[in-house]
Amino acid sequence: MKYRTFLTTLILFLLSFNLGIAIICVTTFKDMVHRAEEKSLDEHYFITSALLKDFHAVESRGIDIGNSLASLFQPYSYLSGDKKVKLALYKGDQLVYSNRQEIILPGSFLEPLGGGNRLVSIKKLDDRTYIMVSGQLPAPYDFYTMVYLYDTTDAITAWKQMKNMLFFAGFILSSLLALGLLLLLNRIFKPLSQISQISRNIAAGAYETRLPVSGHDELSEMAQSFNHMAEEIQRQIQQLATAAEQKQQFVDNLAHELRTPLTAIYGYAEYIQKIVRTEEDKLFATNYIMSESRRLQNIAYHLLDLATLRENKIERSSIRMGELVDGIEQSLSMKAAEQNIRIIYEYRFDTLFCNADLMHILLVNLIDNAMKACSPGGIIKLVADLEDGHKVISVQDNGKGMTEEHLIHITEAFYRVDSSRSRSGGGAGLGLTLCKQIAVNHEAELSFLSEPGRGTTAKLTFTS
Numbered sequence: 001m002k003y004r005t006f007l008t009t010l011i012l013f014l015l016s017f018n019l020g021i022a023i024i025c026v027t028t029f030k031d032m033v034h035r036a037e038e039k040s041l042d043e044h045y046f047i048t049s050a051l052l053k054d055f056h057a058v059e060s061r062g063i064d065i066g067n068s069l070a071s072l073f074q075p076y077s078y079l080s081g082d083k084k085v086k087l088a089l090y091k092g093d094q095l096v097y098s099n100r101q102e103i104i105l106p107g108s109f110l111e112p113l114g115g116g117n118r119l120v121s122i123k124k125l126d127d128r129t130y131i132m133v134s135g136q137l138p139a140p141y142d143f144y145t146m147v148y149l150y151d152t153t154d155a156i157t158a159w160k161q162m163k164n165m166l167f168f169a170g171f172i173l174s175s176l177l178a179l180g181l182l183l184l185l186n187r188i189f190k191p192l193s194q195i196s197q198i199s200r201n202i203a204a205g206a207y208e209t210r211l212p213v214s215g216h217d218e219l220s221e222m223a224q225s226f227n228h229m230a231e232e233i234q235r236q237i238q239q240l241a242t243a244a245e246q247k248q249q250f251v252d253n254l255a256h257e258l259r260t261p262l263t264a265i266y267g268y269a270e271y272i273q274k275i276v277r278t279e280e281d282k283l284f285a286t287n288y289i290m291s292e293s294r295r296l297q298n299i300a301y302h303l304l305d306l307a308t309l310r311e312n313k314i315e316r317s318s319i320r321m322g323e324l325v326d327g328i329e330q331s332l333s334m335k336a337a338e339q340n341i342r343i344i345y346e347y348r349f350d351t352l353f354c355n356a357d358l359m360h361i362l363l364v365n366l367i368d369n370a371m372k373a374c375s376p377g378g379i380i381k382l383v384a385d386l387e388d389g390h391k392v393i394s395v396q397d398n399g400k401g402m403t404e405e406h407l408i409h410i411t412e413a414f415y416r417v418d419s420s421r422s423r424s425g426g427g428a429g430l431g432l433t434l435c436k437q438i439a440v441n442h443e444a445e446l447s448f449l450s451e452p453g454r455g456t457t458a459k460l461t462f463t464s
Helices: 002-060 065-072 074-079 153-203 218-274 279-311 321-338 356-373 419-424 431-441
Strands: 085-091 094-098 118-125 128-136 144-151 317-320 342-347 351-354 379-387 390-397 444-451 455-462
Touching: 002 065, 002 074, 002 118, 002 128, 002 144, 002 153, 065 074, 065 094, 128 153, 153 218, 218 279, 317 321, 317 356, 321 342, 321 351, 321 356, 321 379, 351 356, 356 379, 356 390, 356 431, 356 455, 431 444
Parallel strands: 342 379
Antiparallel strands: 085 094, 085 144, 118 128, 128 144, 317 351, 379 390, 390 455, 444 455
8 A cells, every 4th residue: 555655646746846847948949939929029019110210211312222131220229239139021933132141931921911911820930949029011012022121049948958957856856755755654654563462462362452643643652542552442341351251140140039039939849749648738839839920020120121221221300209109118017017118218309300100219219238247126218309400319228337448349140148038038139130131221310328337328329
């Protein structure tokens, strides 16, 4: 690509540069010829006008014009000193006067134009180039043809020398510029070669490889941008690796969660089938099978909810806080009474822009987790208030609390602070994971604050 760019750029430059020189040369030549023609026309007109008056004067004195031509042309003898100018007077096609050596012109040059018109042309005579102006004198002397020849050979030679010098200088300049262009392209394409090599290294797994950055020009900016891209690729690869590890952990945990209740269900079903037991034993086994089946059903529902939230945008509307709180209280009042736990509801704003069903699930899960952490006689408070202009809903309990180490992981799927307690209570370790996803879909932030023995506070902050 470098050499293709070099050849394309060089060819375009040479065409443009030489075209410019050619235009200059042509323009200069035309200007030179035009000025020579103007000078020739002016002097031809001046001489013919003066000769016409002289012819009238000579005839009025009764003198023959043919015998007086030498004296009549005497005033223009200054032109004889100029070797560039030749004057000739023809009578018909016969030369009757010349201020220089005899001039023989083709007959077509002397054809009368009539009407006082003059013929201006560039002719080569005796290896010299002339601007020739020929024209008949006005009547009654229209049988005379005045020819004015202006030698432009030296001017054309000088123009040719100038043209050759321009093209030679253009060749030297083009060579220097071609060399400079090649050096410039080598410098420009050097980082590209480095990028190509480093890209191959990154593709081979060397994600830490970076381009050297020097200077403050566009190339250094490009190197910085490439390094930034490489850093982003490395970061995203690490994220993908972490995500893959988390997914594998999720699958392992799910397999473990499914294996435990399935083993119990199979064992108790086999127990009922193969061993003769009392109705009380069968009822106990059946209840256990139903309990474990419900836990499997809860896992399936939670996983389905998580998948739905990740794939679709939720629909939100303004919900009255009173209706939301009433629904939560109705769902949890019986369970709270059974465990002798008091739930206090306080809200200081009237409406909340959310998806009512999902918000119900989130708050019920937070309160249900709080109930599992509380002992009989415990107190849970749900408070909806404004903080720094944002709506905030918090769920606070006075239960066992957690260490900082547990707080970091509580929203991970299947994570348990107390695995034995969670499993006995039918938990699957997916509730807070679902809560976090619901919060994300509401553009809200879910955070936790806890101390062992002093309870836990879950806070949902709406940022929009």
